[in-house]
Amino acid sequence: MVAKVKKAKVRKTYKLAVIGGDGTGPEVVAEGLKVLQAAASRYGFGIATQDFDFGGERYLRTGEVLPETAVADLKQFDAIYLGAIGHPDVKPGILEKGILLRLRFDLDQYINLRPVKLLPGVECPLVGKGPEHIDYVVVRENTGDLYSGAGGFSMKGTPQEVAVQTAVYSRFQVERCLRYAFELVRRRHSAAAPWRGLTEADRKAGLIGKLTLCGKTNVLTYIYNLWERAYYEVAAEYPDIKTDYCHVDATCMWMVKNPEWFDVIVTGNLFGDIITDLGAITQGGMGIAAGGNINPAGVSMFEPIGGSAPKYTGLGVINPLAAICSGAMLLDELGETAAAQAIEKAVTFVTAKKLKSLAAGRMGYSTSQVGDLVVDNLA
Ligand code: IPM
């Protein structure tokens, strides 16, 4: 049951491109849109959606991954809301590269923002850790690294075959990502909990937050040397932020052992991909992990991190909270901060008081009932 609320006057309408995509993508996006529309009417703005059928089904039907005009069309929107890409009948790589990575690159969504936050009521696989220990954000660079596509085969299919794939980073790519991450530390700390990852001495010294660079300077002595030099140069402009460096392998260890040490982590594309799956499982799994592909000056795209979960498609058992939380991130990026916070609060209430589990089929509610619960608890 959706409570009757007086609708505020619409001061602005945002244009949203919706790509439900494959598997359970459309189901979770439907719940996300339900919540976004409810938040919009309470906070005085409108959301006009247009659906795009990109995904595995379309590819199998037409042989085309993305239409010629897709990128230009999507540039006309305020944001993109994506469900999931990945189809069991399509060879791995085709849809991922042809849709997801293509849009990230061509729309220059150079930040992949992935909060790792354990909500109350959510079971955490880390012994002795609760919501007070797990609340940080990973800033994953989203355009370069081993994702650049540079590489190739020689003598393919012969016993002498050689494969090469190269990590690529420009100073420009690295620096804009680092600046975003430093600014994010400041933005987080204008909020309620200002001292994450800092010691008493740090606080006395006037530090407000911490940025950890996650790299592999001991082996990737070109790529992460560039990152490291750029990091300390940019850090000089942020004397209020504590600097910190961690190799990626050690980062994985601390994310499990001492997640409370982290505030914001910044890293390259591949390490960011890997450590955010680890982060997701520490916050309750793919049912809750949200993310945004952000171009701060362009069109950003928000998606739950979990995949298309083909085996659950159409059953109404999948958890839509990750999609709903991605929707909150979308509103935050559009500047609708109050509405975004209201959604986060409602989700927190639902995890703390309502759901039995975050796992598909064990929530105690159906996919659409979970969407309703969030709507009913929107302030
Ligand atoms: C992710 C995914 C993608 C990535 C795949 C599907 C290409 O794992 O969004 O984390 O590697 O970025």
Ligand code: MN
């Ligand atoms: Mn991934």
